[in-house]
Amino acid sequence: MDPALTRELKILLGPPSVLSDELDLMLYEFDGSVEKGRPDVVVFPHTTEHVSRIVKLANKYQVPVVGRGAGTGLSGGALARGGGVMVVFARMNRILQLDLENRRAVVQPGVVNLDITRAVEHAGLYFAPDPSSQKSSTIGGNVAENAGGPHTLASGLTTNHVTALELVLPDGEIIRVGSHLGDACGYDLCGLLVGSEGTLALATEITVKLSRKAELVKTLLAVFDTVLDASRTVAEITARGITPAACEMLDGWTLGVIEDYIHAGFPRDSAAVLLLEVEGIREAAETQASAVARICLANHAREVRTARDDRERDLLWKGRKNAFGAMGRLAPSNYVLDGVIPRSKLPEALEKIREIGAKAGFRIGNIFHAGDGNLHPIVLFDPRDAQQFKNAIAVAEEIIRMCVSLGGTLTGEHGVGMEKNELMPLLFTDADFDLMRRIHDTFNPDSSLNPGKIFPISKGCGEIRIRKSRQPVGSQA
Amino acid sequence: MNTVANFPARLEALLGAEGVRISETELQGAAIGRQQPLAVAKPRTAPEVAEIVRFAAAEKLAVICCGSRSKLELGMPPSRYDLAIDLTRLREIVHYDPADLTLSVDAGLTLSELSTVLAEENQCLPLAVPFAGPATVGGTIASGVDSALRLQYGTARDFLIGAEFVDGTGRVCKSGGCVVKNVTGYDLHKLLIGSLGTLAAITRLNFRTFPLPELRGVFFATFPSLEAAFQFRSSAERSGLPLANLELFNPEFAQLLAARARDALPFRPGNHWTAYAAFEGNQPVLGRIQRDLETSAADCHADRCEIPDEKACAQWGRELRDTADWLPKAAPNLALLRIAGLSLTSADAAAVVNGSQAGLRHALLARPCNVTYLAVFCESEARADRIALESRVSECMSLAHAKKASVTLLHAPAWLKDDLSVWGPTGADFPLMQRVKHAFDPQAIFAPGRFAGGI
Numbered sequence: 001m002d003p004a005l006t007r008e009l010k011i012l013l014g015p016p017s018v019l020s021d022e023l024d025l026m027l028y029e030f031d032g033s034v035e036k037g038r039p040d041v042v043v044f045p046h047t048t049e050h051v052s053r054i055v056k057l058a059n060k061y062q063v064p065v066v067g068r069g070a071g072t073g074l075s076g077g078a079l080a081r082g083g084g085v086m087v088v089f090a091r092m093n094r095i096l097q098l099d100l101e102n103r104r105a106v107v108q109p110g111v112v113n114l115d116i117t118r119a120v121e122h123a124g125l126y127f128a129p130d131p132s133s134q135k136s137s138t139i140g141g142n143v144a145e146n147a148g149g150p151h152t153l154a155s156g157l158t159t160n161h162v163t164a165l166e167l168v169l170p171d172g173e174i175i176r177v178g179s180h181l182g183d184a185c186g187y188d189l190c191g192l193l194v195g196s197e198g199t200l201a202l203a204t205e206i207t208v209k210l211s212r213k214a215e216l217v218k219t220l221l222a223v224f225d226t227v228l229d230a231s232r233t234v235a236e237i238t239a240r241g242i243t244p245a246a247c248e249m250l251d252g253w254t255l256g257v258i259e260d261y262i263h264a265g266f267p268r269d270s271a272a273v274l275l276l277e278v279e280g281i282r283e284a285a286e287t288q289a290s291a292v293a294r295i296c297l298a299n300h301a302r303e304v305r306t307a308r309d310d311r312e313r314d315l316l317w318k319g320r321k322n323a324f325g326a327m328g329r330l331a332p333s334n335y336v337l338d339g340v341i342p343r344s345k346l347p348e349a350l351e352k353i354r355e356i357g358a359k360a361g362f363r364i365g366n367i368f369h370a371g372d373g374n375l376h377p378i379v380l381f382d383p384r385d386a387q388q389f390k391n392a393i394a395v396a397e398e399i400i401r402m403c404v405s406l407g408g409t410l411t412g413e414h415g416v417g418m419e420k421n422e423l424m425p426l427l428f429t430d431a432d433f434d435l436m437r438r439i440h441d442t443f444n445p446d447s448s449l450n451p452g453k454i455f456p457i458s459k460g461c462g463e464i465r466i467r468k469s470r471q472p473v474g475s476q477a
Numbered sequence: 478m479n480t481v482a483n484f485p486a487r488l489e490a491l492l493g494a495e496g497v498r499i500s501e502t503e504l505q506g507a508a509i510g511r512q513q514p515l516a517v518a519k520p521r522t523a524p525e526v527a528e529i530v531r532f533a534a535a536e537k538l539a540v541i542c543c544g545s546r547s548k549l550e551l552g553m554p555p556s557r558y559d560l561a562i563d564l565t566r567l568r569e570i571v572h573y574d575p576a577d578l579t580l581s582v583d584a585g586l587t588l589s590e591l592s593t594v595l596a597e598e599n600q601c602l603p604l605a606v607p608f609a610g611p612a613t614v615g616g617t618i619a620s621g622v623d624s625a626l627r628l629q630y631g632t633a634r635d636f637l638i639g640a641e642f643v644d645g646t647g648r649v650c651k652s653g654g655c656v657v658k659n660v661t662g663y664d665l666h667k668l669l670i671g672s673l674g675t676l677a678a679i680t681r682l683n684f685r686t687f688p689l690p691e692l693r694g695v696f697f698a699t700f701p702s703l704e705a706a707f708q709f710r711s712s713a714e715r716s717g718l719p720l721a722n723l724e725l726f727n728p729e730f731a732q733l734l735a736a737r738a739r740d741a742l743p744f745r746p747g748n749h750w751t752a753y754a755a756f757e758g759n760q761p762v763l764g765r766i767q768r769d770l771e772t773s774a775a776d777c778h779a780d781r782c783e784i785p786d787e788k789a790c791a792q793w794g795r796e797l798r799d800t801a802d803w804l805p806k807a808a809p810n811l812a813l814l815r816i817a818g819l820s821l822t823s824a825d826a827a828a829v830v831n832g833s834q835a836g837l838r839h840a841l842l843a844r845p846c847n848v849t850y851l852a853v854f855c856e857s858e859a860r861a862d863r864i865a866l867e868s869r870v871s872e873c874m875s876l877a878h879a880k881k882a883s884v885t886l887l888h889a890p891a892w893l894k895d896d897l898s899v900w901g902p903t904g905a906d907f908p909l910m911q912r913v914k915h916a917f918d919p920q921a922i923f924a925p926g927r928f929a930g931g932i
Binding site for chain 1: 635648652671883885907
């Protein structure tokens with residue numbers, strides 16, 4: 001990359017807001033996935049105007065731009081696959097407006113997900129999307145990836161909670177789409193932009209809906225002696241038309257790992273547990289809680305516990321949300337997959353995952369959003385062993401293919417990124433890609449923004465420079 | 478020589494006589510305003526739709542896709558109109574897994590037929606929309622009409638999980654899938670909602686379905702003043718009670734409603750503002766909601782509260798759901814505005830209904846989620862009254878725009894529609910919308926001129 005670009009960026013932002021030393025850049029070549037891609041320069045804008053001018057400068061030097069929040073993404077969405085300028089939104093982290101009357105917050109993209117809830121909980125409100133990374137992931141990243149979380153089951157993904165965006169387009173133009181209170185005139189551009197994985201524009205201001213806290217929340221832990229009983233329970237809860245606020249499954253092996261780390265109170269000797277939450281007005285939540293408990297017991301739950309207070313509830317959720325971290329104690333690295341299946345196929349899918357893992361010699365943990373069929377098999381591996389890494393990738397692909405073959409899809413909340421772009425033809429035809437490509441080019445004609453994501457490169461859809469091939473994280477290869 | 482006028486014969490050669498209709502009755506049935514097509518194509522499958530669209534693109538024909546034709550009046554009349562594609566022969570339920578609560582259905586099936594199938598499994602699609610009798614699933618999504626269950630279930634945007642459609646190049650495309658959680662690829666199906674057929678011919682839609690509620694309840698209260706009614710609404714909104722609907726209407730609206738449903742009306746409209754709430758659940762839930770609403774209404778000095786019987790509940794629900802259908806017929810010279818994205822205050826409402834000139838009347842329905850319906854009408858055909866009506870409608874649209882609301886004219890008499898745009902002024906993002914339109918429909922064959930900004 002032309003060093004003159006770095007000089008111009010330093011003039012624009014000041015030297016402390018521009019990183020270009022190799023050691024610094026190494027820190028930004030990872031996210032939460034197994035992918036990597038090193039930027040040539042990392043910048044920290046403070047304003048939308050900065051972002052616009054950074055994009056224009058990058059265009060002048062013909063280098064790509066990629067946006068990044070906290071780097072917690074799990075599909076390589078915020079990695080600089082084609083090198084270039086990485087725009088990190090960490091310093092655009094202000095909550096600009098709280099409109100409690102209309103239940104809206106206007107925030108900058110670098111605001112941490114949980115900080116929105118912290119800012120409004122005094123008024124009995126919260127921001128519903130709750131990815132496991134919510135203590136660190138930013139709303140900008142949540143918007144790009146259309147992040148989910150355990151409570152997606154009842155409250156939807158990020159897209160269901162965004163009403164307006166300020167955007168910087170790949171030519172540097174600043175534009176607003178959507179409207180503060182929703183129902184903007186014309187096409188639903190907000191609906192298109194949320195989840196477009198940073199390939200169409202950079203969001204610089206986001207208006208989100210705030211939800212009202214329920215009168216009563218009941219958290220139940222159902223303990224099972226077989227995975228099959230637990231998955232049948234989920235299928236029956238769904239089939240009976242009960243939509244809990246959350247319905248998470250953790251398998252027995254994973255529970256042991258979590259207990260060693262968090263001491264959340266999960267039983268160590270069970271095959272699986274369901275962490276279920278129901279909420280609403282008292283009468284509704286109590287009815288739902290007893291219906292859910294009855295279904296658990298009818299499907300041979302050994303025990304159904306109800307959290308007695310907020311402390312017990314928080315502890316159970318802490319165990320769930322830190323599960324992937326707990327896995328770090330077992331292996332140097334892990335690969336968290338993200339596939340979706342129809343909920344009625346859950347027992348079948350879990351059995352197939354076990355078979356696939358056994359065949360390849362991997363122990364696969366399952367901690368996932370069972371209620372909406374969103375699987376997160378977790379494959380443990382040692383990245384220093386190139387063959388093991390290759391095998392882990394192959395297992396992951398086989399599991400995702402299995403999800404598709406059951407009528408499911410490639411990703412429920414992590415995004416396609418550079419993790420699954422080559423698998424996209426499993427679902428989409430040439431006609432589908434052509435239209436998506438035309439939409440892409442409408443915004444981003446030169447692929448200057450976040451190149452190499454979503455579209456399969458092998459199909460000639462992604463005309464980008466790829467500097468690095470897929471390599472295990474931490475490998476010297 | 479090939480001309481636009483003789484394209485129906487060439488299309489017939491392609492589809493067979495069964496697939497193309499040119500009788501005057503058929504053409505009139507597909508008319509929009511004063512325009513009617515030269516042919517109506519009746520495909521049976523998505524590949525046939527694609528073939529027709531390719532033909533239309535090659536011949537540069539302007540195409541309007543339609544279902545039961547119940548909402549062709551929405552939007553502007555097309556700037557050109559050569560061919561109608563009637564999608565009502567695409568009517569299969571392609572996939573329905575009640576245990577998974579997912580559904581994939583052809584665009585031409587009617588909502589009422591679909592509801593019957595879903596009800597057999599004790600499920601529903603929470604689209605309580607006007608024109609629901611004849612309306613097709615595709616037309617409901619393309620028109621983006623308001624659902625009276627939005628407060629509880631959201632809009633179609635919240636439960637449409639995928640779509641198949643034919644783009645303007647005549648290829649069958651899809652987005653989304655048939656699972657309830659999915660972030661794979663661009664959410665193109667969201668763009669189709671409310672696009673009024675300007676992007677693509679929708680052939681199939683995938684939805685998340687919902688269990689039918691055990692019981693439904695309705696609550697009415699009347700208030701001596703507008704302020705008291707708004708105070709009640711505000712307290713009901715803040716209560717956290719799970720309401721499926723919460724609407725307020727002024728005495729004029731109540732009188733029009735009473736004229737339609739005299740038998741079922743639980744009160745004489747008089748000079749009251751009325752609040753209507755609908756809710757779902759089991760008996761304990763309904764009981765709690767009714768009690769809390771009664772307490773809240775009493776705190777807001779309600780004149781009376783009413784919990785109608787089951788039959789009356791159903792009728793009230795239908796009438797309010799169908800407002801966009803019957804209200805335009807209430808007077809010969811009536812303009813119905815939909816104002817969205819405006820948090821209507823009692824002061825706003827007072828300014829609207831009290832700003833009336835002699836001879837003009839205002840019926841106001843404040844719906845949930847910041848949507849307001851306002852009908853301005855006059856009984857007389859006198860020129861002076863018509864001028865007053867036009868100026869009042871313009872004024873109301875300007876007032877709403879000044880508050881950054883999005884305003885559309887859901888209905889207007891033809892003479893008024895010629896002078897006023899159905900859509901408000903476009904925003905700074907309009908060039909992006911034009912580009913999105915071009916990506917879907919490079920030759921602008923779909924519904925030209927019907928949409929916002931003349932798209």
